[in-house]
Amino acid sequence: MKMEKKPEVYWTLLSHEGWSLYVAATSDGLCFVGSQDHPWDELSAWVSQRFPGSKLTQDDARLQPYVTELIAYLDGEKDRFSIPLDVRGTPFQRAVWEALCQIPFGQTRTYSDIAAQIQKPAAVRAVGAAIGANPVLICVPCHRVIGKNGTLTGYRGGMEMKEVLLSHEGSALRV
Numbered sequence: 045m046k047m048e049k050k051p052e053v054y055w056t057l058l059s060h061e062g063w064s065l066y067v068a069a070t071s072d073g074l075c076f077v078g079s080q081d082h083p084w085d086e087l088s089a090w091v092s093q094r095f096p097g098s099k100l101t102q103d104d105a106r107l108q109p110y111v112t113e114l115i116a117y118l119d120g121e122k123d124r125f126s127i128p129l130d131v132r133g134t135p136f137q138r139a140v141w142e143a144l145c146q147i148p149f150g151q152t153r154t155y156s157d158i159a160a161q162i163q164k165p166a167a168v169r170a171v172g173a174a175i176g177a178n179p180v181l182i183c184v185p186c187h188r189v190i191g192k193n194g195t196l197t198g199y200r201g202g203m204e205m206k207e208v209l210l211s212h213e214g215s216a217l218r219v
Contacts, residue, residue: 056107073128077181079201123149140174
């Protein structure tokens with residue numbers, strides 16, 4: 045029986061103009077963007093759960109293309125991402141995350157909108173759970189999902205981070 049090789053997970057800390065986020069990738073693409081100002085433990089626990097037994101290695105150079113694109117977004121120079129992603133989840137989660145990636149910059153959708161988009165209109169709570177499991181904050185823009193009545197709802201990165209991202213996207217790009 046052949047043993048599957050565990051992917052190595054590379055990480056860096058993005059620190060830029062008040063932002064402090066742990067970012068991680070495998071050789072296949074970006075797999076994790078952490079919450080604003082959260083400790084190393086957030087990344088470490090996530091890797092232990094999603095990539096058990098995988099080696100976690102700091103590699104600032106390898107992560108530079110991802111950091112560069114995230115900074116361009118945070119600076120208002122980019123409104124979409126072209127970096128490869130390595131997001132692992134159930135088929136349902138992946139469908140939800142793909143739907144999130146289709147929400148245009150500066151717009152929001154409700155959980156019901158996402159459920160309808162993936163043709164599972166009764167699965168609003170499951171959509172919420174899949175959004176909460178999104179490992180790649182910002183790049184898979186779960187911050188663009190709001191409550192049915194237009195209110196801001198939970199966010200893994202915290203409500204302040206969600207508010208800052210939505211406010212950022214409400215302003216014109218400075219290209």
